[in-house]
Amino acid sequence: MVSDDELLAAWRAGDRRAGSTLFGRHYETVRRFxxxxxxxxLEDIIQRTFEACATGQVRFEGRSSFLAYLRGIARHLLLQHWEGRQHRGRDVPIDELSLADLGAGPSSVLARNRADKRLLDALRQIRLADQELLELYYWEGLSGAALAEVLAIPEDTVRSRLRRAKLALKKEYLRLERFAGVPESSDQDLEGWARKLRERLDVVESGG
Structure with a gap:
């Protein structure tokens, strides 16, 4: 199979078929991000992520995996997307705010049940940096080393951030459960739901 690096080089040299192959290979990964x-x-920002690869707006030197490079571009465009939502006079980095802080509208994700919706809503209540980290960890199954590569931070920092992010998610999820008047979940339940959510969402999005 032709590697991602080879496809990218061919696409940049004008081979549209190589670009289509690369797009098809990684579309779902970028969409989940x-x-x-x-x-x-949503579709526009996905398209722009791949276009940035083709035009070389962010240089790819092969020092990291293509997927890490692609996710790095996606992250840059995400922060750019929300730049205009930051309140005037509040000098806080975008990824330190939550989507709720930024005034995000309803999620485009269609959850299969109320527990899934609460989890998705809880993710949108924590810092964007933590939401990104947890979704990459739970939905993409990235290891500490892979997360460090994507986020360009030391692996020890990733692990400490991951612990804090899990606690923040748990706190928000329990708050939403109390608001809904349902019994509190255990840590194990929440971890399990988070890991299974990608599979359930994939079924919903495909119309299953």
């Missing part, structure tokens, strides 16, 4: 983090123009 954005699906619970933008409330408008």
């Amino acid at each position: 954005f699906v619970n983090k933008v409330d408008t123009d």
